[in-house]
Amino acid sequence: MTGSAYFMASTAETISTHTLVVEVDNEPGILARVVGLFSGRGYNIESLTVSETQHAEHVSRITVVTTGTKSVIEQIKAQLDRLVPVHKVVDLTETGRALERELMLIKVRGKGEQRGEALRIADAFRARVIDATVESFVFELTGRGDKLDQFIELMRPIGLVEVCRTGIAAISRGPDPLGG
Incomplete structure (x- = not known):
């Protein structure tokens, strides 16, 4: 089921906005892979910011703001975590301290x-x-x-x-x- 189809099917769950931070190796094509994960499943990106944050280690930080139910956000995080040059995925909204x-x-x-x-x-x-x-x-x-x-x-x-x-x-x- 695509992300948008899931939104329509799941009326019991609340849709909320989440800020996800994804630390990745800074290599060609990684941003396309991350964005492709969202578009391929019908998830919308409200905001996207990317920059190399650890120059010597060639690590970049991707900040993605998206909306979804709790289960959709968990699915997005799990799928991002499985991409190979992803080091870490953190939902700053869950921490409440962003x-x-x-x-x-x-x-x-x-x-x-x-x-x-x-x-x-x-x-x-x-x-x-x-x-x-x-x-x-x-x-x-x-x-x-x-x-x-x-x-x-x-x-x-x-x-x-x-x-x-x-x-x-x-x-x-x-x-x-x-x-x-």
Whole structure:
């Protein structure tokens, strides 16, 4: 049964969002294999962030945000764990001790009064101006996804032009390493 078919068949279980961290060898094709696992089973990826985190060991960290029932999430984790250059799979949502942040660049057009309003809102959200012209601003903002969404909605009537988001980066709280 595919992931989407499973969602329809399982009405008794609650669907929730989970942040999974997958540590892998940094080698060609591993990201395609991880993404292929999701798409091949009909699971959606809400956010995907990838970067080499241990340069000397050639280890990368893939952070995937997905939704599903508890059993679907367990199935995803088990299937990821079986992929060969995967070192570790951790569900940061289960630990309840995760910090999640996202970076956004947002371009806003504005003249006159709208420029002042855009700057006031940006200040309230602690957004940085990283580029300014006579007719537009580019703001940089870091935070939780809901904060970024609010900022976008407030900028829309002022003159939202373009949005670029990185996807979620997540790490567990406390002194222990991932899954420690």
